[in-house]
Each structure stands twice: as structure tokens, then as C-alpha cells.
Amino acid sequence: MNVSDLITANQSLWQEYTQHRFVRQLGDGTLPDSAFRHYLIQDYLFLKHFARAYALAIYKCDSFSAMQRPLTALTGLLEHETSLHVAYCQEWGISEQDLENIEEDSGTVAYTRLVLDIGQSGSLTELYVALAPCALGYAEIGAWLPKQSFTARANNPYIAWIDMYAGETFQQLAVDETRSLDEMMKEISADSQQGRKLNRIFRDATRMEIAFWEQGLNKQ
């Protein structure tokens, strides 16, 4: 099996995640300011736990060459996405100190601890599958939004966010992640016990992404 099988098997949930109302409203610029702020702050906590999960993936590798993949993802997350995130928060009047004092919302706890738990109790492949909807979904959103007729570039307060995920660095991260996951899953058949378990993990993480958008919308 491969990544594309996971997406196809969960097509309607995947679409609900990547074409969510929150995403469309980022595109046309109508997302309420309060929803976006809540999302941004919670996403900072999310990224911190995701960095821990990539570090756990490094720990689980049994060769230097295997360690290189999660290390590249972790470096990208720390040096690219998180620093852009902090700068972006500052533009929105949210300081690094504010970010350190926030209370974690329940959807943030649920998603990040689910992934860390899969990482602790499962195989490296299971951890990679739990991490996959994050980078792959946002890369798809970054590629999809600029092509939609409802997406506005002028006077859209969210255009920098879209540009970050549409940008080459993030797109490449998703390509690399897909390639390594495809390689890791190539001997596994989709209807084996292991294949079904991977599908369940992918599905659960995708459901958590939808809940993460909803968490933002519920705070407006």
C-alpha cells in the first residue's frame, strides 16, 4: 500500500479536512479574526508537540540513514515553520510571551497526545502515518487554495499564511514525507491486519485535523 491508498480509502473525510469551511474562509479572507487568533495560538502548541513527535521518530530509527528523514522534517519544522509562525503571530499582536502562557484547548491536547501515544506504543511506520495528515494536508491546502476562484489575494489578511504553505519549502517537505512513507509501506497489503491498523491511524489523525479547524471556528 502507499499514501495515495490511505487518502483514497478516506476520501470524504480527507476532503472535509482539506476543503473545510475554515480553509475556504482563509482563501476568501472572510474568516473572523477571533477564529484565526485562536487557531494560531493553539497551532503554536501543536507545533511544539509535533516537534517532539518527530524527535521520537528519530529515536525509533535503527540506522543513521533512517534518522536523516525525521531529522530533516524536524529541522524544517523548527527553522522554517515555527519561526515563520512566531513572526506571523507578532504581526497579529501575539508576542512570544503570550504564546508561552496559553492554555491548551481540548482539540489540541487530543490531536497531539494521540500522535505521541501512537509513537510511543507503535512502530515507526505507525508514527509516520499518524504524522502524515499534517504535512500532506497543509501542502494540499497550500496548492489548492491559490487555484480557487473564491481565493482573494488583495486585502486578504491571511495571504501570508497561504503563501507559507504554498511555498516551495513546505511543498518539498510533503513530497519527501510521501516518498519515505511509500517506501516504508510498500510491503504491507491494505487488507492485512497491519494495513487496516495504518488506515485507522490515518483516519483518526484526519478526524483530529477537522476538529482542529472546528476548534478555531467555535471560538469566534
Ligand SMILES: Cc1ncc(CO)c(N)n1
Ligand atoms: C493542526 C495543524 N496541522 C498541520 C499543520 C502543518 O504543519 C499545522 N501547522 N497545524
